[in-house]
Amino acid sequence: xxxxxxxxxxxxxxxxxxxxxxMAGGAEGLAYDLRDDPSxxxxxxxxxxxxxxxAGVNMMGYANPAQVNSGIHMRLFSRAFILDDxxxxxxxxxxxxxxxxxxxxxxxxxxxxxxxxxMYTAANVILSGTHTHSGPAGFLQHLLxxxxxLGFIWQTFDAMVEGIFQSIKEAHNSVVPxxxxxxxxxxxxxxxNRSPTSYVTNPAEELARYSYDTDKTMTLLRxxxxxxxxxxxxxxxxxxxxxxxxxxxxxxxxxxxxxSQLFEEVMNPGAMPGKGKFVAAFAQSNCGDVSPNIQGARCxxxxxxxxxxxxxxxxxxxxxxxxxxGKDMMESTKIIGTRQFxxxxxxxxxxxxxxxxxxxxxxxQFIDMSNYRVNLKDGTEVFTCLPxxxxxxxxxxxxxxxxxxxxxxxxxxxxxxxIVSGLxxxxxxxxxxxxxxKPILLDTGELNKPYPWHPRIMDTQMGLVGQLAILPVPxxxxxxxxxxxxxxxxxxxxxxGMEDVVPVLAGLSNEYSHYITTWEEYQxxxxxxxxxxxxxxxxxxxxxQYVHLAQSILNGTEMPPGRSxxxxxxxxxxxxxxxxxxxxxxxxxxxxxxxxxxxxxxxGETVTAKFVSGHPRNDVQLDxxxxxxxxxxxxxxxxxxVATDANWETRFIWDRVSLLLGTSLATVKWDxxxxxxxxxxxxTHSGHYKSFLFGVYPYSGVTESFQVMARPDTTLLEYxxxxxxxxxxxxxxxxxxxxxF
Ligand SMILES: *[C@@H]1O[C@H](CO)[C@@H](O)[C@H](O)[C@H]1NC(C)=O
Ligand SMILES: *[C@@H]1O[C@H](CO)[C@@H](O)[C@H](O)[C@H]1NC(C)=O
Ligand SMILES: *[C@@H]1O[C@H](CO)[C@@H](O)[C@H](O)[C@H]1NC(C)=O
Numbered sequence: 001x002x003x004x005x006x007x008x009x010x011x012x013x014x015x016x017x018x019x020x021x022x023m024a025g026g027a028e029g030l031a032y033d034l035r036d037d038p039s040x041x042x043x044x045x046x047x048x049x050x051x052x053x054x055a056g057v058n059m060m061g062y063a064n065p066a067q068v069n070s071g072i073h074m075r076l077f078s079r080a081f082i083l084d085d086x087x088x089x090x091x092x093x094x095x096x097x098x099x100x101x102x103x104x105x106x107x108x109x110x111x112x113x114x115x116x117x118x119m120y121t122a123a124n125v126i127l128s129g130t131h132t133h134s135g136p137a138g139f140l141q142h143l144l145x146x147x148x149x150l151g152f153i154w155q156t157f158d159a160m161v162e163g164i165f166q167s168i169k170e171a172h173n174s175v176v177p178x179x180x181x182x183x184x185x186x187x188x189x190x191x192x193n194r195s196p197t198s199y200v201t202n203p204a205e206e207l208a209r210y211s212y213d214t215d216k217t218m219t220l221l222r223x224x225x226x227x228x229x230x231x232x233x234x235x236x237x238x239x240x241x242x243x244x245x246x247x248x249x250x251x252x253x254x255x256x257x258x259x260s261q262l263f264e265e266v267m268n269p270g271a272m273p274g275k276g277k278f279v280a281a282f283a284q285s286n287c288g289d290v291s292p293n294i295q296g297a298r299c300x301x302x303x304x305x306x307x308x309x310x311x312x313x314x315x316x317x318x319x320x321x322x323x324x325x326g327k328d329m330m331e332s333t334k335i336i337g338t339r340q341f342x343x344x345x346x347x348x349x350x351x352x353x354x355x356x357x358x359x360x361x362x363x364x365q366f367i368d369m370s371n372y373r374v375n376l377k378d379g380t381e382v383f384t385c386l387p388x389x390x391x392x393x394x395x396x397x398x399x400x401x402x403x404x405x406x407x408x409x410x411x412x413x414x415x416x417x418x419i420v421s422g423l424x425x426x427x428x429x430x431x432x433x434x435x436x437x438k439p440i441l442l443d444t445g446e447l448n449k450p451y452p453w454h455p456r457i458m459d460t461q462m463g464l465v466g467q468l469a470i471l472p473v474p475x476x477x478x479x480x481x482x483x484x485x486x487x488x489x490x491x492x493x494x495x496x497g498m499e500d501v502v503p504v505l506a507g508l509s510n511e512y513s514h515y516i517t518t519w520e521e522y523q524x525x526x527x528x529x530x531x532x533x534x535x536x537x538x539x540x541x542x543x544x545q546y547v548h549l550a551q552s553i554l555n556g557t558e559m560p561p562g563r564s565x566x567x568x569x570x571x572x573x574x575x576x577x578x579x580x581x582x583x584x585x586x587x588x589x590x591x592x593x594x595x596x597x598x599x600x601x602x603x604g605e606t607v608t609a610k611f612v613s614g615h616p617r618n619d620v621q622l623d624x625x626x627x628x629x630x631x632x633x634x635x636x637x638x639x640x641x642v643a644t645d646a647n648w649e650t651r652f653i654w655d656r657v658s659l660l661l662g663t664s665l666a667t668v669k670w671d672x673x674x675x676x677x678x679x680x681x682x683x684t685h686s687g688h689y690k691s692f693l694f695g696v697y698p699y700s701g702v703t704e705s706f707q708v709m710a711r712p713d714t715t716l717l718e719y720x721x722x723x724x725x726x727x728x729x730x731x732x733x734x735x736x737x738x739x740x741f
Contacts, residue, residue: 009342013266013349039357039466042089043178043223044082045232045279046170047264049623049646050095050163051075052136052156054251054616055654057576058149060098061133062246062400065148069136071616071653071667072626073250074257075646076135077274078160079281080167081223081234082175083465085360090463091125091171092470092506093164094234094281096253096260099129099508100474101140102459102565104160111165116172122561123364126461126472127164129508131284132241133400134252138576140512141568143453144389144444152572159622166623174277178225182468182502183353185346186216190255190339191239193479194291194322194398195528197309198521202480214238214290214479218340219504220347221356221468230267230278235344236504238285238479242399243292243333245321250651255292256282258337261648263344273646274623282340284507286482288515288528292336295324297398311398311526322398334648358466363549366562369513369534370445370456372541382537385434386445387454387513388427390530394441397527435535438525444533451571454533457563459510460542462489462549469493469501471546472509477516478528481539484518488543492550511565516542581692582614583662590614590689591701594665597683599704602711603672607683609703613666614689616654618696626652626687627668632680632705639682649673652685662692672708680705 051072059067076096083090105127112120138146138153139160146152193199193213200207220235241254253260259282261273268276297306297320299313306313306320313319326332347353372384395401427435427443444453463470471489486503493501514531522529522536532538552559584590595610616626625644633640645652653667666685686700 009338009345010262010266013263013345038359039179039355040177040226041180041360041465042082042084042086042175043180043225043231044171044173044175045223046080046167046172046174047274047279048078048163048166048170049075049274050078050097050160051251051620051622052159053153053620054626054652056615056617057136057138057153057156059133059249060135060137060139060149061131061242062396063148064246064400067246067249069251070249070655071251071651072645073134073252073651074261074648075274076132076251076253076257077260078164078167079234079260079279080164080171081232081279081281082171083180083360084175088360088362089119089124090360090362090465090470091120091168092234092463093125093127093167094283095127095129095160095164096132096257097129097135097139097160098131098133098137099140099512100127100510102455102457102511103141103567103569104139104157104164105459105510106565106567107161108164108168111161112168115169120168122459123461124362124463125168126463126470126506126509128283128472128506130241130253130256130282131287131476131508132252132254132257133246134244134248134250134254136251141572142455143451144442145512146572150576151574153576154574155617155620159620162622176225176231178223178231180356180465180468181222181224181353182219182356183222183347183350184217184219184502185343187218187237187339187343188216189294190336191216191290191292192294192296193289194297195289195521195526198517198524198526198529199289199478199480201520201524202518203520206480210483215286215482218343218347219502220344222348222353232279233263233344233348234281234283235347236283236285236506237340238287238290238482238507239292239336240287240290240399241292243336244329245323246400248329250653252333255333255336255340256284258333258648259341259344262337262341272641272644280344282344286477286479286505287507288476288478288481288517290479291322291397291399293322293324293332293399295322297322306398311395311401317395317401320398320401354467356466356468359464361464361553362462363552363559364459364461365545365549365559366457366564367460367545368456368563369458369538369541372534372545374537374541374544376540383434384537384541385535386431387456387533388431388435388438388440388445389442389514389533390435390438390525391441392525392527392530395527437523438530438535441530450573451568452566455511455513455565457511457565458513459565460545460549461510462546462553464553467500467502469503470506471503472506473516473542474509474511475513475516476507476528477505477539478518478521480521481516481518484539485543485546489546489550492547493554496554579615579617579690581662582618582664582689584612585661585663588612590687590699591685593701593703596704597706600707600709601672602709603674603676604711605672607670607672607706609668609683609685611666611668611685611701613654613664613685614687614699615656615664616687618688618690619698621687626666626685628684629670630682630684631677642676642681643670676708678709679707681708682706
């Protein structure tokens with residue numbers, strides 16, 4: 001059934017591409033001056049790896065110190081889109097990562113400046129995270145975000161900066177004249193509200209205007225060259241990429257990463273993930289209270305529903321976990337990804353899609369969100385607050401409950417926490433009053449030692465491309481806050497004659513400041529409200545600020561730039577120990593195969609091979625791979641790569657066998673797709689080992705070849721087993737500090 005769904009969508013997409021290309025044939029040879037045709041833009045697309053360290057590093061999202069990565073399921077990519085009307089250029093980048101941070105944007109812009117002068121600036125470059133919870137952590141500069149990863153992780157950060165830069169560069173170099181088509185539609189079966197008791201506290205007349213308690217709309221752009229060549233696709237749909245739960249330790253783009261891979265696979269036949277010309281991004285929107293685990297929360301011990309208001313079982317959060325719709329998290333990722341993919345195919349193929357037309361504009365301003373004056377409707381003036389997190393922040397969510405316990409074992413085994421725990425602060429009276437009714441757990445806004453715990457300067461930005469308004473926001477807006485926000489900005493534009501503007505909220509962009517709920521939801525103090533770090537009026541403040549941005553575009557006046565965010569790169573602490581050394585066991589060498597695949601495998605089965613390996617952190621293999629699956633093209637020893645570590649159907653799993661001896665094993669798994677041609681195959685693994693005294697060296701290994709045959713009957717497993725890694729198992733049961741973003 002599921003496979004059917006995905007297959008139908010893939011075939012549809014392939015057909016549509018051909019039809020669209022034929023239809024567009026007529027335009028060939030028309031030499032438009034871009035300025036004469038307001039619907040003709042200069043369009044560029046680019047994609048590049050941003051994966052970072054594949055093992056031994058905490059994962060970003062659930063903030064569970066026990067969730068340390070141990071390999072790769074899917075590689076992470078940065079997908080860049082340049083939209084330019086010949087006068088002004090806007091860059092939208094969707095990155096498979098937990099969220100965006102200001103230091104990344106700063107460093108990417110520095111690299112762009114070196115190459116392109118002042119063409120790319122904070123104002124016209126939008127960086128947005130997809131919010132996958134299965135990427136390496138340590139790339140945000142403020143202290144709180146790096147506690148569970150034992151500080152800042154330069155390898156994660158450098159891979160992201162380089163990959164984002166390269167993707168923009170590729171987009172820059174690929175610019176051609178083309179058209180943008182906009183379409184939108186609803187996906188009803190890929191998301192639920194995970195804080196419905198907060199949602200319903202919004203005013204009754206407001207609630208009555210909506211059929212659903214999450215936004216079901218996907219807004220999609222089809223990017224096409226003037227001659228009809230497909231260039232790219234980007235869509236925005238609000239759902240947490242938390243189909244993979246906090247026991248996963250393999251790097252993954254989660255449901256959105258999988259959807260991108262499906263789309264790009266069809267559009268770039270034969271190309272490995274990240275290596276095709278066509279780029280398809282599934283970008284994030286106002287996912288604050290939106291879970292993909294659509295079976296909802298249950299007590300995993302008893303199977304009964306959790307207490308709805310508190311998301312607890314027997315008074316505790318740990319066992320109240322949402323899941324579904326699949327039988328395990330891999331299958332759920334696949335299903336939620338496929339549903340987004342299938343809708344994207346439909347919208348990409350929409351014959352009634354609007355051809356976007358009109359100039360490109362943008363506005364941007366850094367603001368101090370810890371002290372923003374908000375004029376409420378009733379005329380009163382209120383302020384946002386210095387950052388602080390409430391108690392429910394520590395409870396986490398049904399997608400990843402926490403166990404934040406300050407009195408029990410909080411300093412155990414985490415040198416980072418040892419340093420910072422002594423610096424915890426009692427909030428001032430003003431702080432308490434400003435955040436009320438939030439009980440303050442972590443008064444981060446008043447904590448600046450050894451360096452600031454939370455950002456205050458927020459990057460606010462808006463891009464207009466014809467009828468499309470992209471609204472990047474530095475955090476996770478809830479459904480209702482997002483609706484108010486989009487509606488208000490659109491109404492300001494409409495009042496100025498731009499009635500047909502389609503506003504999209506691009507979540508987790510440019511900087512990260514946790515959540516933003518409505519004032520009403522804030523009063524409930526569930527997780528999202530406790531994580532609304534600038535206080536009860538944060539949503540209203542953003543609405544007011546983005547109205548200013550819209551007005552400045554309309555007025556043609558430039559906003560003052562505001563105070564730039566700090567660069568803490570010379571202050572950040574990095575306490576994660578480095579790799580000491582690697583050694584191969586006696587009588588063996590790095591790359592040696594210690595477990596060969598069976599000589600014969602049927603499609604639908606999983607092939608496994610094990611290699612003597614070095615630590616993946618010796619080299620992140622950016623834009624490369626730790627493994628290949630290769631097929632013998634003919635008898636002349638020409639091998640063709642059919643999969644890398646980026647593919648869904650492969651898994652690269654790394655285990656340190658002995659820390660003392662420095663030995664480790666790399667396991668490669670390949671779930672043979674059903675449509676794999678019969679033939680002779682082999683698996684390779686490559687990596688780097690670290691010699692105690694002499695540095696880091698590359699190595700590689702190859703298995704013996706094996707035959708793949710089509711299985712005659714089709715009653716096979718559609719999904720291979722869920723990866724369960726040994727190096728993190730026991731720790732998962734005693735998270736001494738665990739919350740989530
Ligand atoms: C994570 O998902 C797996 C199934 O893939 C399930 O067995 C496990 O209980 C889940 N754990 C948590 C903590 O969500
Ligand atoms: C734009 O113009 C409006 C109306 O003329 C004015 O109220 C507003 O302050 C201006 N805003 C900016 C940001 O220039
Ligand atoms: C084997 O395949 C390669 C690449 O497709 C081709 O160049 C070569 O001629 C083939 N050799 C034989 C013996 O078929």
